Amino acid sequence: MTTPLTTRTEIMSILENRGYRATAPRRVIIELLEGKKEGFTAEEISNELPGVGRATVFRTVKLLLNAGVLCRLNMMDGAPRYSISSVEHHHHTICVKCGNVGEFRATNIENLMRALSEQIPGEIVGHRFEFYVNCETCLAN
Amino acid sequence: MTTPLTTRTEIMSILENRGYRATAPRRVIIELLEGKKEGFTAEEISNELPGVGRATVFRTVKLLLNAGVLCRLNMMDGAPRYSISSVEHHHHTICVKCGNVGEFRATNIENLMRALSEQIPGEIVGHRFEFYVNCETCLAN
């Protein structure tokens, strides 16, 4: 369907711009992540890459998270899950059955934000909207 | 300011209606939680109540969570935090500095939800909106 906006090499250069080295383990991890449409846990990645040290996976995930390449999202029970983010600012739909992650931007939301910021005391520094869904594939079954 | 909508005895009867017993440890925990305006972790509660077993605190928090007395909310980094919920369906503001938790209902949001559900493929089964703020008290300092 749509080509991922963020490619392996793109991601590597994001890291390089931040002064990080393009090492083999990082390449391997990024290669695996790229194109994963489902949310994933650091644990899963670690299991799928026995050749890469567990700690390195966790360190790299955190790195990518800070670089904005990955998004952290929480399942309904709070379990952490990550997904590649292709668009700058967006929100997620997470299938509670299969873990598939969707992204969407809704200007509606940004407008709402502006309206809410007047109702909410204090200064909004961030927000998180997550929608838990049964995805179409799961519904079809 | 406002009296908490949910009192100790109210909470206890919510549990009793669900077939749970009104035991001493539960009373102690609820008494502590009641009126806490800041979000809290199970850990914190456990430390503040050395007389109550650690596992009991975790079990009770989970119980109250399922009963809808507590809300689970996530800090920006995903760390779990709980807060007493006074209104049925609502969203949270969480001060990233002091951890104070605010609640609000915005019919705006419910309307938005309805609009979004048409744009989002699949069946929405839940959502979570969290606003991270610097609260007025923290801004004042």
Added chain:
DNA sequence: CTCAGTGCAAATATTTTGCACTATG
């Protein structure tokens, strides 16, 4: 009395860290 609930400690996750080693730039 009976069994849900408890405390304790051990078990199980989950993530981080220390450290000697490796390899990128």
Added chain:
DNA sequence: CATAGTGCAAAATATTTGCACTGAG
């Protein structure tokens, strides 16, 4: 070739569970 990055195992955290005991109804 300096030092960021790595792997490993141990440590630190966080939560759950097994089990014998206690107390609410």
